[in-house]
Structures are given as structure tokens and as C-alpha cells.
Amino acid sequence: MPRYGTTARTPASPRDPAVLVAPTPTPPPPAAANRWDHASIDDVLGESRILLDAFAAPVRRDKHLATRRVLEWLARLPADIWQDRWLLGGDPQPPGWVPPEFVGPRRWQYFTGIGVLIILGVVRPSYPWLFGNRPQHVYDAYRRRHQADAFAELERLAAQRVGAPMHARQALTILTRLVIYTGKDLHELHVRDLTAYAAARTATGRYATALAFAYDLLRAIGGLAGAPPSFRQASARGQLTVAELVDRYPIACRPMRDVLVHYLAERAPALDYNSIATLSQILSEHFWVDLERHHPGIDTLHLAPEAVQAWKQRIRVLPDGRPRLHYEAMLLAVRAFYLDLQHWAMEQPELWAQWSAPCPITEADLRGTVKEKRRRQARMHERTRTLAPLLSRVVAAAEQHLDRAGRILIAARAAAPGEEFVVDGARFLRTGKPTKHWQPTALLVRPTEPCGPRFDATVEEDQAFWA
Structure with missing residues (x-):
């Protein structure tokens, strides 16, 4: 028997090919069928007139013209349905890209026309396109046109969460993107649709911070039937093979x-x-x-x-x-x-x-393995002997840091974006734009007296708590 490497093990098993293969991820359910796939340009423009009736005549005329020109551009692409034409021409492109026909003064026509087609459901942009272009006004119009009652109920439930207007807005945006991309009813969304969204968001280097809230809202209106009570449980991967x-x-x-x-x-x-x-x-x-x-x-x-x-x-x-x-x-x-x-x-x-x-x-x-193990133990003991007399001071400093971080967080939440506040004689500025519709993605604070680097008050308090 070997001196090293002896382990209690099961008898050598046959080389089962299944051991070599990692489990295949379950793909998200397919998108819903699109009734606009084979519609003509005139059919789409006729529906867009109904959508644009609420606008003033000059605005309605401009949006209708932009929609027609985008449809004519898509019609020249070699595909049979509108969605395939869109995937050939516009979706693979980076954010802000426009076709050569729309460069310069006509740039607005491209994005205006695409926005109308998204609201109608003629094209379904991919998640990267939605992340890159962020058409928030399109999301608002889409919610008014599609499943308005369900989205209104979601907004009412989201508003009940005190102190989280940012997450409420983000959760509604996530659910709107899911419905736009999949073409499904809110009640038809599956857990795998949400995990696919999370994977797409992570691939861009960002996190879907309000996805768990969106999951809760969807369950509250009767969606995700039979799903686990929380998104964390639903998306838990478990141990790797x-x-x-x-x-x-x-x-x-x-x-x-x-x-x-x-x-x-x-x-x-x-x-x-x-x-x-x-x-x-x-x-x-x-x-x-x-x-x-x-x-x-x-x-x-x-x-x-x-x-x-x-x-x-x-x-x-x-x-x-x-x-x-x-x-x-x-x-x-x-x-x-x-x-x-x-x-x-x-x-x-x-x-x-x-x-x-x-x-x-x-x-x-x-x-030298045994000798190195003894050296490691000696270093640990020496570190303990050095730090033990300072333990009470370390604990006191940590508690003071947490108390100050907590008071900064409370004051920052009470301040409006662009407003200053004072904590322990130091002056801070909550950064951001003090506009009505602005929704911050983080509670950022910058010391002004004395000056210092900007930081996230929520993260700072969380780190101080765990410290």
C-alpha cells in the first residue's frame, strides 16, 4: 500500500460515460407566437394610427412617418417575418447604432419607429438591446397598452413596499422586459424565464438587483404557479458535479x-x-x-x-x-x-x-511538511498573542464605525438627491438629479467638508455591520 494517497474509497467503478458529462441547463420556455409575423406594412401602420391617436397632430404625423420608414427598411432585409428581419438588421448591433438610412438628422426616426413597433409587439428586442438602449418611455407605453390591469396591480403592490421606490421601478422594468422579450402574458411567465433574464443581465457585467422583488410581485398577482416562495430558492443551483x-x-x-x-x-x-x-x-x-x-x-x-x-x-x-x-x-x-x-x-x-x-x-x-505545519501553527499563536490585548479596542472601534455608518444611511435616505446633510460635524451630499422621475440605482453619498471620495451608504453600513 502506498504511504501517501491511501484513501477509503468505493471499488473502482466502470468508466460510466455519464460521469464525464455535466448536466445540460434547462432552456427557458419558448416565446409566444407573434400575430404580427406575416402582417403587411399597411396592417401595422393602421394599428399604429390607433396607438398614436392620443398625441397631438404634429407629433402623430412624425411618429407615423418614422414607423413607416423603419418598416420599409426592415422589409428590404432577406427574411419572411418581421422578427427575423429585425434580428438580421437591428438587434445584433451595439447600443446607439442606426442603419445608414437614418444617420444624421433622421436618427430620431429610427428609434421612434422601433419604439412604436416594440409597443405594438411587432418586434421583440433581445435583452442586450434593451439593456443597452434603455427605452424607458417605451416600457411605460407598453404597460398602458398590454395587460394594463395586471401592470396597474403590480404598481399598486410595489408602492406598498415602504422605502423602496427605486426597487419598485426596477422590478416593473424587469417584468416589462420579460413580457416584451417573450411575448407572454404575465401569468404565463415561468421561473426559467426569470433565470434566463438574470443570466443575460450577468453577462453584461451587471446584476438584476430587483429581480427577487419582481419575482415576489409576480407571485402576488397569481403568477408563477407552483414555484418556490422566493427567487433565491427557485434559482438555487446546488453543488456542482x-x-x-x-x-x-x-x-x-x-x-x-x-x-x-x-x-x-x-x-x-x-x-x-x-x-x-x-x-x-x-x-x-x-x-x-x-x-x-x-x-x-x-x-x-x-x-x-x-x-x-x-x-x-x-x-x-x-x-x-x-x-x-x-x-x-x-x-x-x-x-x-x-x-x-x-x-x-x-x-x-x-x-x-x-x-x-x-x-x-x-x-x-x-x-519539510511537518516542519512547515509547526511554523504555521506558531504564526497563528503569535498573531493571537499580539491581538488579544487589543480585542476590546477593536470591538469598540467596530461598534463606533457601525453606529456612524447607520446614522449616515438614515440621514442619506431622508435627504433628496442633490441635498446636503450633516453627521457628527461632517457635511455630506447625496448625489443625483433632483428631478421628479429620476430613480437612483444606488444611495451614493459624497463627503464635502472635509472632501472625500463618493461611496454607497447602503453598502458602507452593510460592511460595517459584518465587520
């Missing part, structure tokens, strides 16, 4: 990737989830991906001595140049990996023999 843990890292050699997956699957019954996740990171990222980066095309565990020595030197240093304190854990994990494969190759040579190789981590490499 072994294949997903390994696939977090860009392993070029597919056979080696499969060996790592099967090895970790064998080890998993004897380890908790955090341990198997850490082991997958060591073997995949710090060991094999590092070797592939410095030795492109490598496809064997039989490593050259110079490659092994170079790898041992690299893992002693962090990417920022500081020494790695726990590099010996990587040596132990790699040694266990090699010795386990050697031992399993004797039990089932048809599965493991081709990957059995001499272990590059010798006992001499691990000779």
Missing part, C-alpha cells in the same frame, strides 16, 4: 480531463464537497493547466525531470509574487493522485494502467 468542477478550468487535453473527472469521482465518496472542490482546483488548475501553459501539447503523466522541477518552483510563488504559504498541500495532492493511480492500476489495469506513471513528488520533497 465532478465534471462541472473540472470544467471550470481550460484543460486542452481531453483524455487527461476525463482521467481527472473519473479520479475525483472515485475520491468523492470519502470527501466532503469543499474538499473535492479544492482537490479539483489543485489537480486541474495548479497542476495540469499550469503544465499545459508551459508545455503546450503535453498529454502524458510521464513528466520530464526539468518540467517537474520548474513546476515545483512555480507553485511556491503566488501570481502577485508573494510566497505561497500552503504549497505543500499541492505537493501532497499531486503525490496522492499519482500513487492512487499506481495502486488502482494493479486492481483494474484495463482502466488505469495507461495513466500509471512514476510519481514526481518524492519523500524528500515532503520532508
Whole structure:
């Protein structure tokens, strides 16, 4: 039996192909059918006249002209339905893009005409287009035209949440985007529609902060039948499979990737989830991906001595140049990996023999492991002895910081955007535009006396609480 790498494990299992495959994400339900797909230009323009009746004659004439010109532009694109023409011409483009026909003084016609088509439901922009162009006036008009009673009830319920007008506005915007994109009734939306929206938002580098509130509002009007009580429960992913843990890292050699997956699957019954996740990171990222980066095309565990020595030197240093304190854990994990494969190759040579190789981590490499463990414990004890006399002062400072951050947050909430307030003799300005329809995305505050950097009062209070 090997001295290192001996683990209590299940008998070597057959190489089940299912172990190698990560679960396929469930796609969102398909969008609803669009009754405008095969409508003529005259049919769409006739419906737009009804939509524009509420405007004054000059405005109505301009919007009608803009809609006609956008429809004529879309009609020239090689597709059979309006939505496909839109996806060919306008949706893949970056925010603010206009076709050559609308460059210059006619730019307004493009966005005005597209806005009318969105309100009618003729075209359904993608989430990236909606995120980039942010047609808030289109959302308001869309809610007045489609499911007006349901959206009115949502607005009433959202207004009942005291102190969260920003989240109420964002939640309504999220639900409007969902209905525009999917073409569904509010009561037909599925949990997977919301998770798809969250994924699209995250892909842009932003977070859908009011998505959980939108989920609650949708459930309050009878939507999402049978769904969990909260969006967090509905979107919980749970633990990753072994294949997903390994696939977090860009392993070029597919056979080696499969060996790592099967090895970790064998080890998993004897380890908790955090341990198997850490082991997958060591073997995949710090060991094999590092070797592939410095030795492109490598496809064997039989490593050259110079490659092994170079790898041992690299893992002693962090990417920022500081020494790695726990590099010996990587040596132990790699040694266990090699010795386990050697031992399993004797039990089932048809599965493991081709990957059995001499272990590059010798006992001499691990000779200082016990000594390093004692040094680590000594550093911990020294840190405790140094900080223990200062504990009462640290606690008092943390409590004072939390108290001040809480009072700044309360004062900032009471102040209007652009208004100043004073806390503990220091003067602060709540940033933003003091307009009627402006909805801030964060409660930002900037010290003015003395001057200082702007910060989010909500985040500051939250961090002070956890500190």
C-alpha cells in the first residue's frame, strides 16, 4: 500500500460515460407566437394610427412617418417575418447604432419607429438591446397598452413596499422586459424565464438587483404557479458535479480531463464537497493547466525531470509574487493522485494502467511538511498573542464605525438627491438629479467638508455591520 494517497474509497467503478458529462441547463420556455409575423406594412401602420391617436397632430404625423420608414427598411432585409428581419438588421448591433438610412438628422426616426413597433409587439428586442438602449418611455407605453390591469396591480403592490421606490421601478422594468422579450402574458411567465433574464443581465457585467422583488410581485398577482416562495430558492443551483468542477478550468487535453473527472469521482465518496472542490482546483488548475501553459501539447503523466522541477518552483510563488504559504498541500495532492493511480492500476489495469506513471513528488520533497505545519501553527499563536490585548479596542472601534455608518444611511435616505446633510460635524451630499422621475440605482453619498471620495451608504453600513 502506498504511504501517501491511501484513501477509503468505493471499488473502482466502470468508466460510466455519464460521469464525464455535466448536466445540460434547462432552456427557458419558448416565446409566444407573434400575430404580427406575416402582417403587411399597411396592417401595422393602421394599428399604429390607433396607438398614436392620443398625441397631438404634429407629433402623430412624425411618429407615423418614422414607423413607416423603419418598416420599409426592415422589409428590404432577406427574411419572411418581421422578427427575423429585425434580428438580421437591428438587434445584433451595439447600443446607439442606426442603419445608414437614418444617420444624421433622421436618427430620431429610427428609434421612434422601433419604439412604436416594440409597443405594438411587432418586434421583440433581445435583452442586450434593451439593456443597452434603455427605452424607458417605451416600457411605460407598453404597460398602458398590454395587460394594463395586471401592470396597474403590480404598481399598486410595489408602492406598498415602504422605502423602496427605486426597487419598485426596477422590478416593473424587469417584468416589462420579460413580457416584451417573450411575448407572454404575465401569468404565463415561468421561473426559467426569470433565470434566463438574470443570466443575460450577468453577462453584461451587471446584476438584476430587483429581480427577487419582481419575482415576489409576480407571485402576488397569481403568477408563477407552483414555484418556490422566493427567487433565491427557485434559482438555487446546488453543488456542482465532478465534471462541472473540472470544467471550470481550460484543460486542452481531453483524455487527461476525463482521467481527472473519473479520479475525483472515485475520491468523492470519502470527501466532503469543499474538499473535492479544492482537490479539483489543485489537480486541474495548479497542476495540469499550469503544465499545459508551459508545455503546450503535453498529454502524458510521464513528466520530464526539468518540467517537474520548474513546476515545483512555480507553485511556491503566488501570481502577485508573494510566497505561497500552503504549497505543500499541492505537493501532497499531486503525490496522492499519482500513487492512487499506481495502486488502482494493479486492481483494474484495463482502466488505469495507461495513466500509471512514476510519481514526481518524492519523500524528500515532503520532508519539510511537518516542519512547515509547526511554523504555521506558531504564526497563528503569535498573531493571537499580539491581538488579544487589543480585542476590546477593536470591538469598540467596530461598534463606533457601525453606529456612524447607520446614522449616515438614515440621514442619506431622508435627504433628496442633490441635498446636503450633516453627521457628527461632517457635511455630506447625496448625489443625483433632483428631478421628479429620476430613480437612483444606488444611495451614493459624497463627503464635502472635509472632501472625500463618493461611496454607497447602503453598502458602507452593510460592511460595517459584518465587520
